[in-house]
Amino acid sequence: MPDNSWIDVSVDLCSELPTWPGDPTLNISKFADMDKGKVCNVTQLSLSAHTGTHMDSPRHFVKNGKTMSDWPLESTTGVVKVFEIKDKESIKVAEIKDFDIQKGDRVIFKTPNSSYEWFKQPFNNNFVCFSTEAAEYLAKKQIMTVGIDYLSVGGLKNGVEVHNFMLNAGLWIIEGLYLKEIKPGKYELLCMPIKLKGADGAPARAFMKLLN
Secondary structure (H helix, E strand, O other), X not given: OOOOOOEEOOOOOOOOOOOOOOOOOOEXXXXXXXXXXXXXXXXXXXXXXXXXXXXXXXXXXXXXOOOHHHOOHXXXXXXXXXEEOOOOOEEOHHHHOXXXXXXXXXXXXXXXXXXXXXXXXXXXXXXXXXXXXHHHHHHHHOOOEEEEOOOXXXXXXXXXXXXXXXXXXXXXXXXXXXXXXXXXXXXXEEEEEOOOOOOOEEEEEEEEEEOO
8 A cells, every 4th residue: 555545444334343332333224225125225224423433622621612513624624743652551641741732733553453453353441541630631732623533532531631631622523533554643634524513522533644
């Protein structure tokens, strides 16, 4: 694959896809089926807005926060910095404090989550996520957008705290990326969430292209 080609970093919406524990499960069915005598095929979907590759708006955890209707195009289109995390437990301040992260940046973290096809496996209770301290650190950095390669920036134990730090700071969050083919560096990012009016999140399609 040429270095300057677009790479799809989103995951398929399919029956194998894990969902956050307690959230609505993904259901894909045929409403109309040509094999059963219908004149066309029509697929029916039932899912959470936070399924697969998706975005969180501040409204996800901030009562009167911005919704997907307020999503700014520039938050997920343009130059993004990708940093690789070696820690197999969580993203910690000790590892990211020396990264070149500046106010207004779009930042994506590739973690050990992308070392396997997590989207084809049952939900992993021990996925690599942000520590609460790292979430606070990034919030204080006043970056614009943060992305991670699993279904949530926060884990089962600290998810509320992590989301609150980030979303109260006005960050736009991309979750559920798959970054196996992505190396650390600067990329062109194109992430388009579904235009879901007034929502706290929305499924998205995301592509990245390495910048020379």
